Amino acid sequence: MAHLCGLQAQDPQEPFTGLWSRLSDFKPKQLDDALTGRAVVRTHLMRRTVHLVTADDALAWRARHDAMLRQRVLGTYRRELAGIDVDEVAAAGRAVMADQRPRTMTELVQALEDRWPGPPRRVLGELLIAALIPMAQLPPRGLWHQTAGVRNLPLSTWLERDIAPVPADDSDPVGQQLLHRYLAAYGPAASADVRAWCGLAGLPAAIKAAREELVVFRDERGRELLDLPDAPRPHPDTPAPVRFLPAFDNAILGYHDRSRIIDAAHLGLSVAGHRTVLVDGRVTATWTVRDHQLHISSLRPLTALEQEAVHTEAQDLTAFLDNCIEHIQLDTEN
Known part of the structure; x- marks a missing residue:
């Protein structure tokens, strides 16, 4: 998690596949224990998106992201938030959360909406939770095969440590x-x-x-x-094994130029939430689970060896997901 600088995690179950695709013998309990043990935390960070990051990184990086988070929410809801003193809203929200009781977004907004009745609840809630108050989304949300709503607690309260301030000078x-x-x-x-x-x-x-x-x-x-001078830079001919990636994976969203991993005809997949399959290091198929089947749809014709490699990795994925997948369907272009 630290090496990747966090995993995008607005869908709570997707990071499990992201870690499984990267780590040998990964067990979901490892991530569950990291979340409940507060070594890893769910919070709004990069690009105003919910990420799973280590506790140390969340505390070290959050203040550096404050201005961006605020600007993105204010830019999105400029009309709804016109005339609102955001610093006053932030102070009121922190006062409500001072009792250290986890709250849903709705509960937090209900405590404040008499003072700011103008903005829609969703807008006021997103301003508070995604921009003004650094929040942690508490377990059981984000645990393996569990469905739970979002309960928020200030990040420093949950982690029992203060957020590092931004230095006053320009050293950054x-x-x-x-x-x-x-x-x-x-x-x-x-x-x-x-x-x-x-x-x-x-x-x-x-x-x-x-x-x-x-x-x-x-x-x-x-x-x-x-x-970096000592970073690994494999030879272009180095074989890259088949990998099944979750939606919004870092390997794709980690770049502005996504053509380095996706062909131009399919660049839209990077923001559409499709789960993808890498063959020889490039996005070559999409996958989904429905009706107890793992469906794989290729984006180009696959050779027999490629089909075999995809099917082998798919079998390992079904064993990992452990949710009664009974069949693997591979649709390949001819």
Whole structure:
């Protein structure tokens, strides 16, 4: 989880497949224990999306994301929130949550709506929970094969530690840490890729400060790609095994230029919530589970060897999901 800088997790069950696809002998209980043990937390962070991140990263990075989170909510609901003093709303919300009682978004809004009756409940709730008050979404939401609504508690209350403040000077150590951590997981990458991944616009200073520590490449279009000097860079002919990825996986959404992993004709899959299958490192099929069947639909013709590799990995996936999948259906283009 730390290596990936978190996993996108608005659908609570998707991270389990994301971890299974990356770790040998991953067991869902490992993530359950990390969530209930408060080593990992669900919170709004990169791109104003719910992510699973380590507790240490959530506390270290949240303040650096505050301005972006606020701007995105205010930009989305500019008309509904016109004339609202957001700092006053934030102070009132923190006062309500000071009793350390977990609340749903509806419960929090109900405590405040007499003072701000104008905005729709959903808008006021998203402003509070996704932007103004750093919140943790508490278990049992996010646990394996459990369905639970969102109950919120301030992040520092749940983790029993304070959120690290943003330094008063312009050194931006958190931005530099984000850059190094991102490149360790996703490099080589362009500055636009970093920005698309985290949603932060103010990283040029961090990139400038770290430039002498990085190596620079050029892609086929002449774009500058940055990487860490000691990062692994396998030979292009290195075989990449078949992998089943969850919806909104980091391997796809971690970049602005998603053509590096998806063909141009299928780029829309990256934001449509489709679960995907990598064959030789590229998105080659989609998959879903319905009616006790694992359905796989290829995006191009598959060779016999590729079909065999996909089917073998699909069998392992059905064993992991353990939810009465009785059949694997592979539809391949001819």
